[in-house]
Amino acid sequence: MTRSRSYSPASDALSCDILIAGGGIVGLWVARLAQEAGLKAVLLDRDRIGSGASGGLLGALMPHMPERWNPKKQFQLDALISLETRIAEIETETGLSCGYRRCGRLLPLAKPHHAGLAAERHAEAELRWGGVPSGYAWRLHPKFNVDNWPGADAMPHGVVLETLSARVNPRLYMTAMKAGLGERVTFLETEALDGFDDATGMATTSVGRTIRTGHAVLSAGHASFDVLGEIVRRPARTFGSAIKGQAALLETDIDPDWPLVFQDGTYVVPHDNGLVAVGSTSERQFDAPFDTDEKLDAVISRAVALCPLLAGAPVLERWANLRPKAVKRDPMIGFAPGHRHLIVATGGFKITFGIAHEMARCAVDLALGGSGAAIPESFRVEHHLN
Numbered sequence: 001m002t003r004s005r006s007y008s009p010a011s012d013a014l015s016c017d018i019l020i021a022g023g024g025i026v027g028l029w030v031a032r033l034a035q036e037a038g039l040k041a042v043l044l045d046r047d048r049i050g051s052g053a054s055g056g057l058l059g060a061l062m063p064h065m066p067e068r069w070n071p072k073k074q075f076q077l078d079a080l081i082s083l084e085t086r087i088a089e090i091e092t093e094t095g096l097s098c099g100y101r102r103c104g105r106l107l108p109l110a111k112p113h114h115a116g117l118a119a120e121r122h123a124e125a126e127l128r129w130g131g132v133p134s135g136y137a138w139r140l141h142p143k144f145n146v147d148n149w150p151g152a153d154a155m156p157h158g159v160v161l162e163t164l165s166a167r168v169n170p171r172l173y174m175t176a177m178k179a180g181l182g183e184r185v186t187f188l189e190t191e192a193l194d195g196f197d198d199a200t201g202m203a204t205t206s207v208g209r210t211i212r213t214g215h216a217v218l219s220a221g222h223a224s225f226d227v228l229g230e231i232v233r234r235p236a237r238t239f240g241s242a243i244k245g246q247a248a249l250l251e252t253d254i255d256p257d258w259p260l261v262f263q264d265g266t267y268v269v270p271h272d273n274g275l276v277a278v279g280s281t282s283e284r285q286f287d288a289p290f291d292t293d294e295k296l297d298a299v300i301s302r303a304v305a306l307c308p309l310l311a312g313a314p315v316l317e318r319w320a321n322l323r324p325k326a327v328k329r330d331p332m333i334g335f336a337p338g339h340r341h342l343i344v345a346t347g348g349f350k351i352t353f354g355i356a357h358e359m360a361r362c363a364v365d366l367a368l369g370g371s372g373a374a375i376p377e378s379f380r381v382e383h384h385l386n
């Protein structure tokens with residue numbers, strides 16, 4: 001494979017078909033799909049590729065609950081299904097593992113009414129997830145305790161085993177995505193998008209460079225809201241905010257094939273080589289975005305209570321970062337207000353890893369002159385601003 005370019009002095013005059021601001025998982029997918037469409041791309045990151053929320057530990061790919069079905073849930077379902085093939089392509093192409101596995105998910109039922117709810121969800125999942133032929137099911141097991149995973153005390157009313165969920169190793173996935181980009185993509189790291197003139201297609205960057213582009217895609221995670229606010233002169237909070245999350249990586253001898261476990265916002269995600277990621281906090285108010293604290297200790301304690309096999313496991317890493325949450329919670333995709341060449345693709349919040357490739361497809365479709373018909377109504381910029 002031909003290699004992508006990674007350095008260009010600020011004095012170079014650059015031009016491209018598509019400028020991508022932000023090298024998280026969304027930006028890398030925009031770059032990949034732009035490359036597949038034959039476009040010349042520049043991928044800018046104000047820090048390093050993968051230094052934002054996408055450089056984390058958890059990588060849970062979990063579907064929304066199957067009841068109250070809507071276009072957003074369908075979008076995510078289609079994305080979760082297609083991601084398996086897309087990741088296999090990237091792994092074959094690069095020879096690098098993304099640490100992906102369709103591991104399924106266990107949801108321990110703590111309260112009596114959870115069992116009735118689980119039965120209703122079983123029926124909804126049959127209806128929405130493709131039924132028996134798909135192999136994706138939501139099954140209630142009144143008595144289930146395989147290998148003490150999770151512990152019996154966590155599920156006095158049984159457990160749901162759901163077979164659609166998967167997991168990916170975020171850092172391996174990011175590395176493979178970057179390695180899969182060829183010479184049509186130029187990387188500029190430690191350089192931020194500062195401004196964009198829609199009339200001329202000229203982008204300005206933090207090192208004083210101007211880049212002429214057909215379209216720009218803002219995939220700068222939570223910082224997208226600030227950049228967008230600056231460009232369209234509205235408060236950033238009109239568009240969205242940053243929600244801090246903390247997670248940890250434990251060293252265990254847990255079988256990497258085991259399903260991930262989820263209860264009340266606590267995730268326990270087995271990865272390869274006995275590593276288990278646990279998370280996460282969800283903090284609107286914070287002083288130190290990238291520091292971990294006692295709130296993470298509490299998450300680890302909840303994870304151990306849920307899965308006692310984790311007790312005493314050494315903590316290899318503690319990590320914190322900021323998730324992008326658009327103002328109405330759903331992802332935000334579409335043209336920036338008053339713009340025809342600046343496209344926003346952010347706000348994946350807690351589900352970005354499962355849908356980034358489809359968010360990117362929508363953004364690239366707009367850049368190629370498409371109608372954006374695949375963008376669910378609730379993802380559209382206008383919807384968020386109404």
Ligand SMILES: Cc1cc2nc3c(=O)[nH]c(=O)nc-3n(C[C@H](O)[C@H](O)[C@H](O)COP(=O)(O)OP(=O)(O)OC[C@H]3O[C@@H](n4cnc5c(N)ncnc54)[C@H](O)[C@@H]3O)c2cc1C
Binds near residue numbers: 047194227324348353
């Ligand atoms: C603790 C925690 C656990 C999580 N667990 C999961 C999970 O299990 N499953 C899941 O799907 N999601 C999870 N998430 C959420 C997920 O990590 C994020 O939603 C996702 O990584 C966001 O990707 P992104 O590409 O939109 O943004 P980021 O990954 O944040 O990337 C944005 C990039 O833009 C760059 N940038 C910023 N400003 C500029 C600028 N002006 N110009 C150029 N570049 C710029 C940044 O340096 C950064 O590299 C978790 C998040 C956290 C914090």
